[in-house]
Amino acid sequence: MSSSINPTVFREYDIRGLVDQDFTLEGVSQLGKAFGTYLLDHGVSQALLGWDSRSSSPAFRDAMTEGLLSTGVDVIDIGQVTTPIFYFARIHFNIDGGVMITASHNPAEYNGFKLALGPATIYGEEIQKVRAILESGSFHQGAGKRTTANPVPAYLAMLHEKIQLGPKALHVIVDCGNGTPSLFARDVMKAFGVENAEFLFCEPDPTFPNHHPDPVVAKNLQDLIARVKETGADLGVAFDGDGDRIGVVDDQGEIIWGDRLMVLYWREILARHPRAKAIVEVKCSQTLVDEIVRLGGQPEFFKTGHSLIKARMREIGAVFTGEMSGHMFFADEYYGFDDAFYATGRLLRILSHSDRPLSQLLQDVPMKPSTPEVRIDCPDDKKMEVVNALRNAYQNRSDVSVIDVDGVRVVFPYGWGLVRASNTQPALVARAEADTPEHLQTIIHDLEHALTSFPFISHIDWSGN
CATH class of the missing domain: 3.40.120.10 (Alpha-D-Glucose-1,6-Bisphosphate, subunit A, domain 3)
Incomplete structure (x- = not known):
């Protein structure tokens, strides 16, 4: 080497x-x-x-x-x-x-x-x-x-052609986090026909002086949340550093994580593609699985990772899926790759054809107590050691079951907890969800007890900050 x-x-x-x-x-x-x-x-x-x-x-x-x-x-x-x-x-x-x-x-x-x-x-x-x-x-x-x-003029023309908004005018706050999407966000909003858009941190700055361009971390969305509330905007959208992931804040300033956002997209897509196969990334809520089933789709748990998911989509002919982290893959009217600008356009299209605000469109979807996606520092050469040890330990327990398509998703009678190795960082990724706050704490404590038995893993901040 x-x-x-x-x-x-x-x-x-x-x-x-x-x-x-x-x-x-x-x-x-x-x-x-x-x-x-x-x-x-x-x-x-x-x-x-x-x-x-x-x-x-x-x-x-x-x-x-x-x-x-x-x-x-x-x-x-x-x-x-x-x-x-x-x-x-x-x-x-x-x-x-x-x-x-x-x-x-x-x-x-x-x-x-x-x-x-x-x-x-x-x-x-x-x-x-x-x-x-x-x-x-x-x-x-x-x-x-x-x-x-x-390729930019052709790209913008393509977005203009593919996204036709409805009659409701929208007020949109766009947060680029000083990443590369800063170069294009204004032109993209024009291509969509959005006349009332406001732009936060949409000047490229590689030092990322305002916040990190990672919309899966709640603290990076606080400026967007504040501005949506101040202005009464219909929604806020945020992009990661290279523009393939979307973060969304509704009109009440609440974060809509990737799995809840997918519910909106699936409602539109499954109406047009009955019984479509629906890949569900292992970090996603059980409520997404339940909604896909209710809509007539066929859910299948699969690994995290944009390349892995796109390959699986091609294998089974899937028309859409997404990740908790905000990668959204549309193959029904798009090319199947993850594009935060296009995902924004699809969301704006849904909203512009609805007489209800974004906060009401998901009111019928249960909001189960859950943690955000939590990253836990772990040396690259130790990640699989931890995951394998946890898999063995939980598979030997009679009170839980294990889904191991990617890491360990431990299914309890009242919720689930996940630990997997990050593919991009020296870190483990964890998440948990339960039917009550008390049960969520039970799952968190169970996972934390297992994780902190390793000397190189210290206290875990389950707030995701």
């Missing part, structure tokens, strides 16, 4: 780590050579290259370009874009290969790479094949050409 790249950055569905510590520019160039070789081995000689607004991204772009070109792969630089615009560009320009330089919602000192081939980004074993090429140091040699292209 080149000393320029830390081998732990090769994660389940992307490559992500600390700038200068896990990656050097020489290492990024070597990675470009490895991925160029991988592409050529698959008969692909062109690659799109997009990059986010992090301060390290321009230098990484140059190093990645140098590496790819040296193998004979032609590079088409599409500029500073969100990850979904990168996905769209591959379809628009009909180019299979690609690299998106981004660390999504990770802190400012991180960066990373999403590698694309075929219908989606590569993951799992295929990422490890790129790593093996890098370790071998055996690269194709050639002289590729670099050109530029701009």
